[in-house]
Amino acid sequence: MSEPILVIEGLNGRIAGQQVVEDVSFEVPASGVTALLGRNGVGKTSTIKSILGLIDRSGSVRLGGARIDRLPTHRIVQHGVGYVPEDREIFGSLSVAENLRLAERDQRPRRELIERLFPDIHARRAQRAGTLSGGQQQMVSLARALVNENRLLLVDEPTKGLAPKIVDEVAVALAEAAATVPILLVEQNLHVIRKLADRVVVLSGGRVVFTGSASDLLDDDARIQRYLGVHDAADDAPAAAPNDDAPAAAHPAAPMASIAESTEEPR
Numbered sequence: 001m002s003e004p005i006l007v008i009e010g011l012n013g014r015i016a017g018q019q020v021v022e023d024v025s026f027e028v029p030a031s032g033v034t035a036l037l038g039r040n041g042v043g044k045t046s047t048i049k050s051i052l053g054l055i056d057r058s059g060s061v062r063l064g065g066a067r068i069d070r071l072p073t074h075r076i077v078q079h080g081v082g083y084v085p086e087d088r089e090i091f092g093s094l095s096v097a098e099n100l101r102l103a104e105r106d107q108r109p110r111r112e113l114i115e116r117l118f119p120d121i122h123a124r125r126a127q128r129a130g131t132l133s134g135g136q137q138q139m140v141s142l143a144r145a146l147v148n149e150n151r152l153l154l155v156d157e158p159t160k161g162l163a164p165k166i167v168d169e170v171a172v173a174l175a176e177a178a179a180t181v182p183i184l185l186v187e188q189n190l191h192v193i194r195k196l197a198d199r200v201v202v203l204s205g206g207r208v209v210f211t212g213s214a215s216d217l218l219d220d221d222a223r224i225q226r227y228l229g230v231h232d233a234a235d236d237a238p239a240a241a242p243n244d245d246a247p248a249a250a251h252p253a254a255p256m257a258s259i260a261e262s263t264e265e266p267r
C-alpha cells in the first residue's frame with residue numbers, strides 16, 4: 001500500500017485561548033475520500049483549520065512525508081493543499097470567471113477539467129457569483145480548488161444547507177474530484193458519506209474516538225448512534241424535500257440522514 005498523503009500526530013488547536021483540538025492523530029491515504037465526522041461542535045472545522053495553520057496549533061503534520069506544521073497557510077497551500085471552506089466564501093460581487101481566475105496559481109490551470117466537471121458553472125461564467133444558488137456557489141467553491149493541481153483537498157461540509165437533489169449533484173462532483181486527488185471531507189450527511197467515503201475518522205470533544213473503514217462505522221447502527229447520535233436511515237425516503245436550490249441561504253438537510261445537533265458525548 002502506498003504511503004499516506006497526510007500524517008497527523010498529536011495535533012492541538014486553540015481558538016481564543018480555548019483548546020478545541022486535543023492530541024488528534026490520524027492518517028489520510030493517498031487516494032479516495034477520508035471522512036472526518038462527529039456531532040456539531042466537536043472540532044472538525046478546527047481540525048481542518050489547524051492543518052492549514054488558520055488557527056493557533058501545535059503537533060506534527062506531514063504532507064507526503066514533509067513537515068508542514070510550522071509553515072504559514074499560504075506556503076501550505078503552495079505545497080498542494082486545496083481548501084474548500086465551510087460556507088463557500090466566494091466573492092459575491094465578482095463573476096464566476098473572476099472567482100476562478102483569482103484562485104489560479106498553477107502555470108497551466110485546469111480550465112478544461114472545470115468545464116467538464118461543472119458545465120452549468122462554465123455556462124454562467126459571466127454571472128455575478130452572489131446571484132447564484134447555494135448549490136451553484138458550492139460548485140464554484142469546489143471548482144476554485146480543483147483548478148490547481150493539488151496533492152490533497154480539504155473540503156468542509158460541502159452539502160450543508162442544500163436541497164437533496166443538489167446534495168446528490170455535489171456528491172457526484174466530489175466523486176469525480178476524488179478520482180484526481182485524495183480528499184479529507186467533513187460531512188454531516190450519511191448518504192453522502194456512504195457514497196463517497198472509504199475511511200472515516202470520528203471526533204468527539206476535540207479528540208479522535210474512532211478510525212476505520214467507512215463500512216466499519218456505517219454497517220454498525222450501534223456505532224452510528226453512539227458516535228454520531230443518529231440512526232442511519234439510508235433506505236428511508238426524506239419526509240419532505242425542499243423545493244429547489246434557488247436560495248443561497250440554508251435549507252435544512254434531511255434530518256434523518258444527518259448527524260444530530262446534540263452535543264452529548266458518546267458514552
Ligand SMILES: Nc1ncnc2c1ncn2[C@@H]1O[C@H](COP(=O)(O)OP(=O)(O)OP(=O)(O)O)[C@@H](O)[C@H]1O
Pocket residue numbers: 015016020038039040041042043044045046047
Ligand atoms: N471563532 C470561535 N471563537 C470561539 N470558539 C470557537 C470559534 N470557532 C469555533 N469555536 C468552538 O470550537 C469548538 C469546535 O468548533 P468547530 O467549528 O471546529 O466544530 P465542528 O465539529 O466543525 O462543528 P459543526 O459541525 O457545527 O460545524 C466548538 O466548541 C466551538 O464553539
